[in-house]
Amino acid sequence: MTATPEIGMVVVQPTAFCNIACTYCYLPDRSNKHVIAQTTVTRLFEQIFASGWASSEITVIWHAGEPLVVPVSFYREAFATIERMRPASVHVRHSFQTNGTLIDADWCALFKDWNVGVGVSLDGPRELHDLHRKSRSGKGTFDKTIAGIRCLREHDVPFHVISVLSHTSLDQPEELLDFYLSEGIDQICFNVEESEGDHVSSLFHGPELRRRYAAFLRTFWHRARESGRVRFLREIDLALPRMFRPEGVPTRNIQTEPLAMLNVDSHGNVSSFSPELLGLKNAAYGDYLLGNINFQTLQEIRDVCLASPLHRDIAAGVEACSRSCDYFSVCGGGAPVNKLFENGSLTSTVTSYCTLTQMVPTDLILEAYDRLEHSPAAAVSAANALSLSVTGGSAAPEPSRMP
């Protein structure tokens, strides 16, 4: 029997439109200015709360386009509607992943009023950031993004940055750390430029990548700990609780559980599993769509999901991982979107993405743990000793790796 869904993350696309044009962007529809209707947002959360499948903590990530091109007033109305419908037993936290170029005092007021998690895409100092993060006219966006970050700091809004690592930045862990510290950035997440959708990364498939990324992350992590000024490094701080967890508690991988992640586009189309699948085309998997929240109930969408080739093949991929991979107990079977785009099949196993996001951090933590010379019984204190996390950080739970 299939387990009852537990919806823990909802990725809502307020609009597909983005005001800039990064060279590595995978979003296929980023010039479309359509905005999700308030009635669609209302219907979505009515369905989630009525289903009884809402986790006690739901993270709502407004993303998959630039969320800040939609006015502040839109979110004030949407957040208030969701709050009115929310059962007392469910806590909702809103979160934005933004390029930061439009942040001003009005946005900061919204972020503070609603305790919004804010992630800013920033690839490092100007020469690294402007390599790929360009305006629609081809100019670098560093000045506008850093102005947005300084505005967040002026208004005491907690935030994290997500930096996409390139060939150049992989050799510069110390320079990157010095830059973050000079800008008061103390919560950091790294992505490595990936192949997804129309975008093909030259970096991601190189044979040297695992070694280079491990060297980068090892140096960055240890220098960050020495500095005492970094509060959260996602790659380590989210891996630690997956590794040092109570006996018998399985790792949850919400990218492979039906409806654990609900991904909803600006027209109300619903997908699940990896959020990057939404908006992509694939005849065999019905463009990864499971229904439309304006016209179907969540129960109907779940029935479609459970009967779909998409679910069947993702489950087969997890099963294959469980049989073959030493890292399965911390990973839980990986990211379907990367299996599909790197290997051409959801039923496959190892990807460059899982090598970097699961295997490398696990190896580095074990390496550091060995140096601590703790006994297995001291695993919890070892996790505390290795963590940079003071408050848990503002970063959303995985996946929050969209550029």
Ligand code: SF4
């Ligand atoms: S690390 Fe890779 S191969 Fe191993 S379980 Fe995860 S996705 Fe599968």
